Amino acid sequence: MHHSFPAPSGRSLYVGGAWHHPSAGRYVETFNPGLNEPICEVADATAADIDAAVAASRAAFGVWRDVAPLERGRILKGVAEVVRKNARELAALDAANCGNPVKEMLGDAAIAAAQLEFFAGLVTEMKGDTIPMGPDALNVTVRQPLGVVARILAFNHPFMFCAGKMAAPLAAGNAVIIKPPEQAPLSSLRLAELVHDLLPKGVLSVIPGGRDAGAALASHPGVDKVAIIGSVGAGRAVMKAASDTLKPVLLELGGKNALLAFADADPEQIADAIIGGMNFTWCGQSCGSTSRAFLHKDIYEDVLARLPEKAGRFVPGIPTDDATTMGAIISKVQHDRVISYIASAREEGARLITGGGVPADPALQRGFYIEPTIFADVTPTMRIAREEIFGPVLAVSPWDDEETLVQNVNALEYGLTCSIWTNDLLKAHRTAMAVEAGFVWINEVSRHFLGAPFGGWKQSGIGREECLGELISFTQEKNIHISLKPKTR
Incomplete structure (x- = not known):
């Protein structure tokens, strides 16, 4: 069954709670990567449009911060309800616009709604402290919202990021400006339509645009914090721009994440974990994907032999079709990039285990598809072992020395996730403590847990999300000292 996707x-x-034409009058086409055809035209914001959005957001902030926290929570629960109710339409829109399978995008709706409800329930937890000062004074801290928060989103989960990432800053009492992904803006615009009556005018803005719009938001003196989900390069650019006004940043950036299997691990379980950790459904377009697998030499060939059949369950197909298990790459530029990485792996002598090309299905010839691709015998110097591909390409390497293993895992500038497989308690804990990553699974892979802080070490990011810490990061601390000394006449 194919899903139709009426463009918003x-x-x-x-x-400001209304729709405006961009000041420069510029509209650009947005595409369906599964068919490589345009869907419609969408506004392309300039710096002048960002100025207008910030002015409207600042005015709205004055209203929103004074809404009682429990009432803000109630409103956010209403937004969650809208996301659940319109899940099918939003999922179909994303499938068409970003190329991920519609069935999986329905799961994104459930996650986004859960995040909204989670932060709605935490509004009373933005607590301060009392600091003992003796009998003549009371010293307290309070947490207050920052003001206007800009969130720049990535293309791999467009409406999940839009709905889920507005939750914490709104719960904390900030106004939020969303810049949806340039390649897939439609679901964020539709979400703005759907929640229009729920939030005070101007509290939420959605501004489609490219790099210039993102740079204008990051450097704008009226924006109090900027958060981005994107590549390391994009994160560095945002941090530079934010330094002009010393605004804090929240950066959720790339990863070249490792899955490590010890000799005692079950080969069948490891094979499942390797395939699951790659997020082939999303064509590997996921910053948390475990795209480097290190297998102990004793189980190496056994695990490799099981991978082609398991990878074969992911068959590229039209993203809006319910039966599709693997979607399309976001764009031609990215498709060409992934193909060049596959070519480099062949040239550098990696052994192809499965995939390595584009599917032969005539129905897919126009879109941007790549087979699930796995290379073995990958050495640490190969490009596919060092660089984030953001595509369905997995690099597998054997290991036999634990110290060298940890060195190879930690050798890169990335440090987002890591998955460790062993039934030996000591090895599991020792390795978890030694790897340089912000989010570590032991005998698990790929899953996020609401309430558990997600974020990276090193160049994989700054700050933590999906937890109380995310909410607190959208507040600022104020100390209030009250003298209780009696008046002297």
Whole structure:
């Protein structure tokens, strides 16, 4: 069954609770990567549009911060309800616009709604402290919202990021400006239409645009914090731009994550974990994907032999079809990039285990598809072992020395996730403590847990999300000292 995806009627800029044409009048086509054809035109914001959005957001912030926390929570629960109710439409829109399978995007709706409800329930936890000062004074801290928060989103989970990432800053009492992904803006615009009546005017803005719009948000003196999900390069650019006004940043960046299997691990379980950790459904377009697998030499060939059949369950197909298990790459540029990485792996002598090309299905010839691809005998110097591909390409290497293993895992500038497989308690804990990553699984892979802080070490990011810490990061601390000394006449 194919899902239809009526493009949202709002294709301009959602600012101040109303739709506005971009000041420069520029609209750009947004595409369906599964068919490589345009869907519709969407506004392309300039710096002048960002100025207008910030002005409207600042005005709205004055209203929103004074809404009682429990009432803000109630409103956010209403937004969650809207996301659940319109899950099918939003999922179909994302499948068409970003190329991920519609069935999986329905799961994104459930995650986004859960995040909204989670932060709605935490509004009373933005607590301060009392600091003992003796009998003549009371010293307290309070947490207050920052003001206007800009969130720049990635293309791999467009409406999940839009709905889920507005939750913490809104719960904390901030106004939020969303810049949806340039390649897939439609679901964020549709979400703005759907929640229009729930939030005070101007509290949420959705501004489609490219790099210039992102740079204008990051450097704008009226924006109090900027958060981005994206590549390391994009994160560095945002941090540089934010330094002009010393605004804090929240950066959820790339990863070249490792899965490590010890000799005592079950080969069948490891084979499942390797395939699951790669997120082939999303064509590997996921910053948390475990795209480097290190297998102990004793189980190496046994695990490799099981991978082609398991990878074969992911068959590229039209993203809006319910039966599709693996979607399309986001764009031609990214498709060409992934193909060049596959070519480099062949040239550098890696052994192809499965995939390595584009599917032969005539129905897929126009879109941007790549087979699930696994290379073995990958050495640490190969490009596919060092660089984030953001595509369905897995690099597998054997190991036999634990110290060298940990060195190879930690050799890169990335440090987002790591998955460790062993039934030996000592090895599991020792390795978990030694790897340089912000989010470590033991005998598990790929899953996020609401309430558990997700974020990276090193160049994989700054800050933590999906937890109380995320909410607190959208507040600022104020100390209030009250003298209780009696008046002297």
